[in-house]
Amino acid sequence: MLIAKTRWDVKRPDENIVKYLVEQLRIDPLIATLLVHRGVRTAEEANAFLYPLKQPFHDPFLLDGMKRAIERIRQAIRDGEQILVYGDYDADGVSSTTVMVSALKEAGAIVDFYIPNRFTEGYGPNEKAFRWAKEQGFSLIVTVDNGIAAVKEVALANELGMDVIITDHHEPGPALPEAYEIIHPKKPGSTYPFRELAGVGVAFKVAHALLGDVPRHFLDVVAIGTIADLVSLTGENRILAAQGLEQLRNTKRIGLRALCKQCGIDAEKIDEQTVGFVIAPRMNAVGRLGEADPAVRLLMTEDEEEAKKLAKEMDDLNRERQQLVAEIAEEAAQMVQEQFPPSENKVLVVAKEGWNPGVIGIVASRLVEQFYRPTIVLSVDAEKGIAKGSARSIHGFDMFSSLSTCRDILPHFGGHPMAAGMTLSIEDIDELRQRLNALADDMLTDDDFTPITSIDAVCSVSDLTIEIAEQLEKFAPFGVGNAKPLFLMENVSVETIRRVGADQSHLKVVFAQNGATIDSVGFGIGYLRDEIAPDAKVSVVGELVVNEWNHLRKPQLMIYDMAVHECQLFDLRGMRDVRSLIASLPPDKRMLIMFREDTADALGLEAYKEEICYAASVEEASQLCLDGRYVVLLDMPPSLEMIKMLLRSSLPARIYALFYQRETHFFRTLPTREHFKWFYAFLRKQGVFNLAKYGGQLARARGWTEETVLFMAKVFLELEFITQRDGVVSLVPQPAKRDLSESPTYRLKQAQYELESLFLYSTYEQLKRCLFEMKGSQTYEEANA
Numbered sequence: 001m002l003i004a005k006t007r008w009d010v011k012r013p014d015e016n017i018v019k020y021l022v023e024q025l026r027i028d029p030l031i032a033t034l035l036v037h038r039g040v041r042t043a044e045e046a047n048a049f050l051y052p053l054k055q056p057f058h059d060p061f062l063l064d065g066m067k068r069a070i071e072r073i074r075q076a077i078r079d080g081e082q083i084l085v086y087g088d089y090d091a092d093g094v095s096s097t098t099v100m101v102s103a104l105k106e107a108g109a110i111v112d113f114y115i116p117n118r119f120t121e122g123y124g125p126n127e128k129a130f131r132w133a134k135e136q137g138f139s140l141i142v143t144v145d146n147g148i149a150a151v152k153e154v155a156l157a158n159e160l161g162m163d164v165i166i167t168d169h170h171e172p173g174p175a176l177p178e179a180y181e182i183i184h185p186k187k188p189g190s191t192y193p194f195r196e197l198a199g200v201g202v203a204f205k206v207a208h209a210l211l212g213d214v215p216r217h218f219l220d221v222v223a224i225g226t227i228a229d230l231v232s233l234t235g236e237n238r239i240l241a242a243q244g245l246e247q248l249r250n251t252k253r254i255g256l257r258a259l260c261k262q263c264g265i266d267a268e269k270i271d272e273q274t275v276g277f278v279i280a281p282r283m284n285a286v287g288r289l290g291e292a293d294p295a296v297r298l299l300m301t302e303d304e305e306e307a308k309k310l311a312k313e314m315d316d317l318n319r320e321r322q323q324l325v326a327e328i329a330e331e332a333a334q335m336v337q338e339q340f341p342p343s344e345n346k347v348l349v350v351a352k353e354g355w356n357p358g359v360i361g362i363v364a365s366r367l368v369e370q371f372y373r374p375t376i377v378l379s380v381d382a383e384k385g386i387a388k389g390s391a392r393s394i395h396g397f398d399m400f401s402s403l404s405t406c407r408d409i410l411p412h413f414g415g416h417p418m419a420a421g422m423t424l425s426i427e428d429i430d431e432l433r434q435r436l437n438a439l440a441d442d443m444l445t446d447d448d449f450t451p452i453t454s455i456d457a458v459c460s461v462s463d464l465t466i467e468i469a470e471q472l473e474k475f476a477p478f479g480v481g482n483a484k485p486l487f488l489m490e491n492v493s494v495e496t497i498r499r500v501g502a503d504q505s506h507l508k509v510v511f512a513q514n515g516a517t518i519d520s521v522g523f524g525i526g527y528l529r530d531e532i533a534p535d536a537k538v539s540v541v542g543e544l545v546v547n548e549w550n551h552l553r554k555p556q557l558m559i560y561d562m563a564v565h566e567c568q569l570f571d572l573r574g575m576r577d578v579r580s581l582i583a584s585l586p587p588d589k590r591m592l593i594m595f596r597e598d599t600a601d602a603l604g605l606e607a608y609k610e611e612i613c614y615a616a617s618v619e620e621a622s623q624l625c626l627d628g629r630y631v632v633l634l635d636m637p638p639s640l641e642m643i644k645m646l647l648r649s650s651l652p653a654r655i656y657a658l659f660y661q662r663e664t665h666f667f668r669t670l671p672t673r674e675h676f677k678w679f680y681a682f683l684r685k686q687g688v689f690n691l692a693k694y695g696g697q698l699a700r701a702r703g704w705t706e707e708t709v710l711f712m713a714k715v716f717l718e719l720e721f722i723t724q725r726d727g728v729v730s731l732v733p734q735p736a737k738r739d740l741s742e743s744p745t746y747r748l749k750q751a752q753y754e755l756e757s758l759f760l761y762s763t764y765e766q767l768k769r770c771l772f773e774m775k776g777s778q779t780y781e782e783a784n785a
Contacts, residue, residue: 089287095225145199200225288358692727
């Protein structure tokens, strides 16, 4: 067996809708299935999904409060008021700030922006910043990507005589700020058609309302913030991301072009992965390690030299950020293992003084990947007596609602079901850990701590064609709510499998089924090469892509997960260094079995002697439980009965057949009845024969080994056909008729010969059939169905 890394959740579509879409759109049933899984029910919805570049945006005035907010902004412009855009330091906040400032400038406003320092001010509006704004002469503050939780700060602004318009997308709390207006798709009572906009999406809607037409020249920036913030790429977000990526590939922004050049990005090939893994991390790195202002300047600059300088600065900061994350993540993981083991903690809460609060969100994500537990990482400021933290969650545990039950010890927090940020007193850290673990005890089961892989369709190898792979490209951009489609192929054969890459850490496989094949690649899973038996029937989950090489386009499967549901046999006969194999097997699963006392010493397994199960008898073999174990058969069993009793109840997960044998009998002659007949006739003719003196000479004359002659003599002696004294044998006159099988020596030799033929010198398939049939023919047939 090979256990999958994740739980496979196969989606089941409404077959009636699938059939309808196939008929209406004349598309492959597999494509129709994928559309249904993405909420598509009609031909019109299918066209809207497949062609996002042609779709219109919702009317921005459908957002509650938009008309009043725009009137206030226009009044400020007419009256020459100073407007402050209050942003945030992540990629969404930087993008939101850029869009809002740019739109206000185009509308003729006197505008500047302010992004709080992550380390000295933290997330969202703060009293000191608002007082500064008043001193600087700002009379209108427009927040972007923040503000929905700023009840006290907005109250202060009102006292100071400043109006605040909040544009945000984070989860609203029980009490909303008494702002001049709040533009938020999730505001209570909101009827806006799409609720999942990112902060930059909300800013874009304000820009649209303010400028009158869709400001398409902002879409490149909107795509960055939308994709970076991991909001659902469905509905209007899908349109924003798709059209924004199109704009980004042809961006006129000097700063973005400089950043692409700095990072070696081919602008024409920019997609959601380029944004998520190259552009956004560099946007985030600035605010994680210092002030976020340079990221805004990069997006807005019109100076070539400044653009180059800022692009290099952001690239360098990202490298620094990567090193910092690696160091803190290693330290935090060690803390989890030593102080808060996952076996005892369903929610991980780790804290330390000196951890950079700008990267602890990434560290929390790393810990979730490693331990698959809801995780909070806190940076402690002992001087102020507070801890700032970032949380990341898993499926089934709503982090925002869980933290909401701890409001009494969380003076500042906000976020989403899967991620959140917070500030609390150092003294309350243990209390927070205890409360969240108590909640998790009620909410989560053991199954919840195994990641889920959502599978779109079960298909055969022949279904995954180049035509299907090319049609899947229309499903992009992929992200939250529109994950890359994953397919499950069940019980396929492995035609070829090998490790690839400089460090052999990757896997290249060709899967075959009913005459069809597909090339497949698995990154970081090269180790599975040694965990899949040659004839195993594999179930594999993967993503279908187009692989283009030398102008040849072929379908290729990117492997996500694999499983083998049958007992696997690994043929290790002839392996010299069994110790390396044993060391590679999980200690909690491996089971080492030997049938002869001297085998451990012969194989140099002194380090494993306490672990080895020694089965000296059939009874001892029958008492061993192999269920789910990786069984290593170190040496040859003395009899078939021994193996039968070993496998009496069930097959293990794997059998590693070493079958070490100090001496083999297979290639030594097992005399036939003709051999015995000739030898008896020879002795009768001789009457008396000095076996000790002339046995070797006789053997050579016949082309036998001396051992063969001595063996036959011993059999005749046991059958009382001859007598022997001092190496001289004589025939017994008129002996009783007896069969050769009545000789213990003959039976032992024949049995050993047959065992070796079966276990040592059989083919792989013969050995597998032998072992599996001992459990019963039905088991073998099921395993090979």
